[in-house]
Amino acid sequence: MAHVDPITFEVVRNALLNAAAEMKVVVMRSSYSTIWRESGDLSCALLSREAEMIAQGPGDLPAHLATMPFSLRGALDKIPIDTLEPGDVLFHNDPQWGNNHLPDCVMAKPIFVDGEIIGFSGVRGHWTDIGGMGAGSYTAVTTDPIQEGLRIPPVKLYRRGEMDQSYVDFILANVRVPRDRLGDIRAQYAGCVTGERKLLALAEKYGRQTVVDCMHEILDHGEQLTRAELEQIPDGTYHYTDYSDGDGVTDGSIKIQVAVTVAGSNIHVDLTGSHPQTIGGMNCPLAVTYSSVQYAVKAAADPWNPANSGCYRTVHVTAPHGTVVNPILPASVVAGNHETAMIIVSAMFGALSQAAPERVISAGSDSSVVTVIGGIDPRPERQGRKYVYIEIQGSAWGATHRGDGVNVMRAGVGNTGNQPIEVVETEYPVTVLEYSMVPDRSGAGKHRGGVPMRRVTRLDGDAQVTLIAERGRIAPFGLEDGKPGGLGEYCFNPGTECEEKLFSKTAPIDRQRGEVLSVCAAGGGGFGPPSERDPEQIRRDVEAGFLSPEMAEREYGVRVDNRVKGSGDPS
Incomplete structure (x- = not known):
């Protein structure tokens, strides 16, 4: 050459x-x-x-x-x-x-x-x-x-x-x-x-x-x-275990266990000890497992330069056959591509935080938060045509040593945007009743976790609804004494006598016209001790609606009224 x-x-x-x-x-x-x-x-x-x-x-x-x-x-x-x-x-x-x-x-x-x-x-x-x-x-x-x-x-x-x-x-x-x-x-x-x-x-x-x-x-x-940046990370083997909520078929969470060995400019990731292959669709084909590991290494070591296959020559992976990170194919894999994949990424960050906490983030929503609504469009102008509406909801990201987690934005292994409400309501027989940031879900810390999003959708015709989300059972972890983020919440007909809580993974469910689906992603984990957070930042969070005054006092010991007061201030 x-x-x-x-x-x-x-x-x-x-x-x-x-x-x-x-x-x-x-x-x-x-x-x-x-x-x-x-x-x-x-x-x-x-x-x-x-x-x-x-x-x-x-x-x-x-x-x-x-x-x-x-x-x-x-x-x-x-x-x-x-x-x-x-x-x-x-x-x-x-x-x-x-x-x-x-x-x-x-x-x-x-x-x-x-x-x-x-x-x-x-x-x-x-x-x-x-x-x-x-x-x-x-x-x-x-x-x-x-x-x-x-x-x-x-x-x-x-x-x-x-x-x-x-x-x-x-x-x-x-x-x-x-x-x-x-x-x-x-x-x-x-x-x-x-x-x-x-x-x-x-x-x-x-x-x-x-x-x-x-x-x-x-x-x-x-x-x-990439090699030049990896050489800045201390050599050693670092362990972490994180969990997915589960696959919705069998009860119980899904373990992702990593041992990350840094040796000079090489990095080896061993996923031995991870959960056996699942019945439901949470399995990661080996290509996805490699992709998740490569993304985590790229994000931690060298996020500034354009990615290509050369960046990953330094990354080596061990993933035992017959496990959720390398299933025997054919297997059910639909959600492994982004749900299990993001748990792998978070486990990688948890391990690398022991070596270089300044290079990683706390856990976040760690999910695409996918809602699928499909059926026959009842609107006359649509002439009874079939439709399939998929919404990939914004998520919250964990905090870093430099600042707060990112609010209501999807990134990570699945970097997509939200669909505008105007487009959704034109294309599909649904009405979006609420599209908002949710307070008191951010993990407390010197830097707080990101704020998640809630999307409330009314069905304007009979439809089949499916949900794939995460962190409804296992909270997103914080780092360096940061607190976990709030759990995700998913339900039909919120605030009514017919309210029905949902697990984070559902089968396709037949629902009736007029029913309402509420999907709220998990919040991001905090970074650093909450006691070190600047009271002025806490006041701004309350003003912005990210944090309630009650939560500010409970998590940070800071009473917020018209001005910031320490919790011991009698006025």
Whole structure:
């Protein structure tokens, strides 16, 4: 490999990053699903011929991206690279071939220059429905992986630039709202073509070999930056155990146990001792477990620089087969992709806090807080069409040594936005009655945990409702003597005689028009002793509605009226 001069390297590197970002814009603006065009629940990337991640979109999802090399390698194991032709497009969603879970369908287009593949453009998007036992294909309460939906092994969905209609017809016959799914297939294809055009333009300007050399240097550079930061973390082995609420099928929590060994610029994560494989959909395919560990290392060691596969060369994982972090496939995995994955991340942060507390955060909501509502739209203008509405709710994040946790924002392995109420109420037969931040759920500390969100939704027609959330039973932990965050709360018909509390994972439930669903995520854990919090910050929290005066006095010993007074002040 020839060395590329630094100016050309930076120009090409940034052009590839911009290409990935443009791919996402194209997909979002051409997609049919509100979860794509409003929430951005999709990710785009450019990969090398060897299926290594070269460039990814800046706001895309780690759960999608770090697993994309696994998915592409799986596809190439089944469809060898030397059988690909210009215009071919690979497609699948099967965890047995490296995918993360069934709703996330990955599409990859080989990019040819002078008759040779130099890389791939890839788009992974969360399909609103992929079949299965319930609307939206989203419930952890599965006892058989067949219940999760249609499993599509790697196929050539496009051959020499032409869509293979027989595959498409088969897929659309097995999903809800096939019109929207066809639109999303075409949007994914448009994203792949956009990435291809950008890479071809670079190859034409700088030459094929220069672009290939830049790809290799990008990976090496990512590795160097990550290794330099890991060397700043003290060597040693650090242990932590965290728990998920459970899978909703069997009673009892799910243990995630990590031993993180830092040795110079290498890091080894051993998940031995984690819970056995679950019946319900909380299992993490190995690709997801690697993705979670890689995300945690990247966030703790080197969050500033663009991520690529080179950053993860220093990360090594042991995950015993037959456990929740490496199940025997096929297995139920739908919620492992983000619920169990985030518990792995939090356990990683808990372990690393013993070595470098300034690099990690306390636990937070640690959940996508997914609500699925589906059925037949009763509104006359919708002509009784089927619909599937998926909402991924904002969450609270744990505090750090530098400041308070982030409020009502989803990030972590699943970095998506909320859908605007105006769009939701236009597209679906629901009315959003409340969309608010919830006080007194933040873990107390020198820096308080993040404030969670409550979303209260009325059904304007009979519907099937499913919930996948977390931290309704196991509170988010604080660090350095910070207090735990408040538990999540999920129920139907709150404040009425018909109020019905829900576990954080439900089966698809048939509900009637007029019923109300309340979903409140857990709060973030605190960081540092509550006694060290600045009273002025406590007053501001009360003024902002993050904290009630009663909670301020109970947790911090500070009485808040028109001004801040110590709890011993008699006035």
